[in-house]
Amino acid sequence: MKITQLLFPTLREEPSDAEVISHKLLMRAGMIRRTAGGIYTYLPLGLRVLKKISQIVREEMDRAGGQEVGLPTVQPRELWDMSGRWQLYGDEMFRLKDRHQRDFCLGPTHEEVITTLIDGDVHSYRDLPLLIYQIKDKFRDEIRPRYGLLRGREFIMKDLYSFDVDSDGLEISYRKMYEAYSKIFERMGLTFRVVEADTGAIGGNESHEFMVLAGSGESKIVFCDTCHYSANVEKAESLPQEKPSVLDFPSIEMISTPDVRTVEDVVKSLGVSPSQVIKTLIYVTDDQGYAVLIRGDRELNELKLSNYLQGAELALAPENVVKELVGASIGSVGPVGLNLKILADFEIQNMTEAVCGANQESQHLIHVLPGRDFVPHAYIDLRNVQGGDPCPHCKGLLNEIRGIEVGHIFKLGTKYSQAMDAWFLDEKGNKSHFVMGCYGIGVSRIMAAAIEQKHDQNGIVWPMAIAPFQVLIVPVNIKDEEQARHAFAIYESLIQNGVEVLLDDREERAGVKFKDADLIGIPLRLTIGSRALKEGKVELKKRWEAESELVSLEEIAGQISSLISQYN
RNA sequence: CGGGGUGUAGCGCAGUUUGGCUAGCGCGCCUGCCUUGGGAGCAGGAGGUCGAAGGUUCAAAUCCUUUCACCCCGACCA
Numbered sequence: 001m002k003i004t005q006l007l008f009p010t011l012r013e014e015p016s017d018a019e020v021i022s023h024k025l026l027m028r029a030g031m032i033r034r035t036a037g038g039i040y041t042y043l044p045l046g047l048r049v050l051k052k053i054s055q056i057v058r059e060e061m062d063r064a065g066g067q068e069v070g071l072p073t074v075q076p077r078e079l080w081d082m083s084g085r086w087q088l089y090g091d092e093m094f095r096l097k098d099r100h101q102r103d104f105c106l107g108p109t110h111e112e113v114i115t116t117l118i119d120g121d122v123h124s125y126r127d128l129p130l131l132i133y134q135i136k137d138k139f140r141d142e143i144r145p146r147y148g149l150l151r152g153r154e155f156i157m158k159d160l161y162s163f164d165v166d167s168d169g170l171e172i173s174y175r176k177m178y179e180a181y182s183k184i185f186e187r188m189g190l191t192f193r194v195v196e197a198d199t200g201a202i203g204g205n206e207s208h209e210f211m212v213l214a215g216s217g218e219s220k221i222v223f224c225d226t227c228h229y230s231a232n233v234e235k236a237e238s239l240p241q242e243k244p245s246v247l248d249f250p251s252i253e254m255i256s257t258p259d260v261r262t263v264e265d266v267v268k269s270l271g272v273s274p275s276q277v278i279k280t281l282i283y284v285t286d287d288q289g290y291a292v293l294i295r296g297d298r299e300l301n302e303l304k305l306s307n308y309l310q311g312a313e314l315a316l317a318p319e320n321v322v323k324e325l326v327g328a329s330i331g332s333v334g335p336v337g338l339n340l341k342i343l344a345d346f347e348i349q350n351m352t353e354a355v356c357g358a359n360q361e362s363q364h365l366i367h368v369l370p371g372r373d374f375v376p377h378a379y380i381d382l383r384n385v386q387g388g389d390p391c392p393h394c395k396g397l398l399n400e401i402r403g404i405e406v407g408h409i410f411k412l413g414t415k416y417s418q419a420m421d422a423w424f425l426d427e428k429g430n431k432s433h434f435v436m437g438c439y440g441i442g443v444s445r446i447m448a449a450a451i452e453q454k455h456d457q458n459g460i461v462w463p464m465a466i467a468p469f470q471v472l473i474v475p476v477n478i479k480d481e482e483q484a485r486h487a488f489a490i491y492e493s494l495i496q497n498g499v500e501v502l503l504d505d506r507e508e509r510a511g512v513k514f515k516d517a518d519l520i521g522i523p524l525r526l527t528i529g530s531r532a533l534k535e536g537k538v539e540l541k542k543r544w545e546a547e548s549e550l551v552s553l554e555e556i557a558g559q560i561s562s563l564i565s566q567y568n
Numbered sequence: 569c570g571g572g573g574u575g576u577a578g579c580g581c582a583g584u585u586u587g588g589c590u591a592g593c594g595c596g597c598c599u600g601c602c603u604u605g606g607g608a609g610c611a612g613g614a615g616g617u618c619g620a621a622g623g624u625u626c627a628a629a630u631c632c633u634u635u636c637a638c639c640c641c642g643a644c645c646a
Binding site for chain 2: 408514530
């Protein structure tokens with residue numbers, strides 16, 4: 001491809017509405033343009049990257065035994081009523097009506113369609129297992145789309161669904177996908193980590209996320225420095241410690257604490273450390289209030305709380321509700337003598353000289369001893385794990401890093417096949433529900449995640465495997481007859497060798513071309529200049545290295561080929 | 569949905585507080601000259617319903633009302 005024929009509108013300045021680096025660089029490099037909030041147009045260069053990513057995904061899915069299909073984007077309401085998700089999905093679903101006023105949605109995911117399909121055409125255990133996938137646009141009307149391609153409302157996703165006769169079969173399918181996913185991200189040249197994850201709204205009982213590591217990532221993950229444990233903090237477990245043998249502790253005492261509201265205030269006015277404070281949060285569900293206790297230096301993990309309450313919708317109680325339930329304002333709430341169901345984090349039971357609110361205005365309690373002065377309904381794991389915490393599986397310590405979720409695999413079990421009554425006959429002739437798994441990869445998200453991980457001050461640094469082109473040829477001065485001749489000759493010969501090559505044939509000054517070259521991040525750059533040409537050489541620069549090297553004209557083709565296969 | 573902010577040329581912005589001539593600047597774009605190893609220089613030029621609608625006024629980018637879009641923080645999430 002010649003640049004003069006390419007739709008390639010690079011920008012010198014950053015678009016003002018882009019916040020994260022991938023969004024800025026995708027815009028500046030002329031790879032995407034915004035069409036509406038969270039909805040983007042892919043320009044030629046961007047689309048080439050997406051095709052590369054899709055192709056790697058496709059190859060590995062096929063290799064793992066997957067079969068590609070095309071499920072519809074527009075899906076009828078009836079399908080979603082069967083699983084109950086027409087109601088459950090809420091405002092996040094793009095809904096539309098046809099001319100007969102029938103309800104449809106733009107598919108946010110495809111469990112319903114695929115389950116119906118398989119139910120209709122697969123009736124025997126002899127036809128299982130099946131791994132069915134597709135790569136297509138998905139639609140989710142996000143509350144707040146942001147970060148460019150990282151959180152769009154229309155995005156490209158690969159989703160595969162596995163159908164097995166039993167949970168042993170599911171285990172095998174799940175394993176296959178786990179391996180295939182690892183292969184995919186390895187091939188893409190991305191640094192990633194697999195973590196245990198919460199199963200969330202999709203349901204199921206085991207789940208892993210594939211995280212591309214990047215400091216700007218939205219997800220916090222922890223991993224053990226000694227064993228293989230790693231998990232999303234949403235899911236990461238924290239252990240209850242040994243309970244210290246209780247000896248003699250001073251009795252509880254009430255003290256006056258005017259203007260003390262936050263943990264920070266308590267620390268300041270009483271001279272204690274945050275880890276001595278019991279933070280009491282009042283949560284309400286539809287029908288009940290709870291007092292949730294967590295150490296003052298910790299964060300509550302609402303997901304863990306919600307899971308403990310069987311997925312109940314819960315929210316922090318507003319001030320007036322707290323007053324009504326407790327009789328004191330938010331800053332003075334505590335567990336002692338409280339007439340609410342109390343749920344305490346494991347760590348609470350090991351506290352000895354604790355401080356908490358007294359449930360009376362501007363009063364706090366000191367010398368509080370959990371178990372003696374109050375007894376929670378349950379001690380459970382409620383806090384967010386942090387770096388430095390002990391590993392739940394060994395003696396190691398947990399490290400904390402950030403990542404971008406690019407893949408997620410779930411064991412669904414029979415959740416959907418039961419809801420939609422999708423079954424087959426087993427070898428004994430009995431009706432049996434399909435045991436399912438679902439496996440997603442965010443194709444368009446990977447394009448952004450790769451940039452978050454692979455960029456420098458000057459622009460994108462694409463890994464070879466997903467770069468829009470493998471080689472960029474830059475003649476310093478295209479008007480120089482000799483340079484032009486060599487540039488075109490090298491261009492033609494590389495094409496002959498099957499190399500994906502872009503030629504910057506613009507009549508621009510060298511600086512402009514170099515800036516654009518760095519910006520769009522093509523891995524290998526061949527610079528054709530008069531100095532090196534005099535020696536029969538051209539300059540070869542790897543985008544990820546600072547220095548370039550001289551290569552003789554005869555050796556170019558060989559060098560390029562070996563570099564491509566080395567880094568691909 | 570709650571809180572905050574921004575809409576002026578393709579991109580980045582000034583001008584709005586305190587209404588006033590033909591609405592400006594940088595970059596990009598077009599023409600010519602010149603230049604060609606890290607976003608050159610000179611000369612000329614094109615490009616605007618000042619987000620939209622309504623109102624106040626002799627006069628509105630500027631004041632008032634309504635509305636739309638986008639961005640940030642929060643609740644949500646692959």
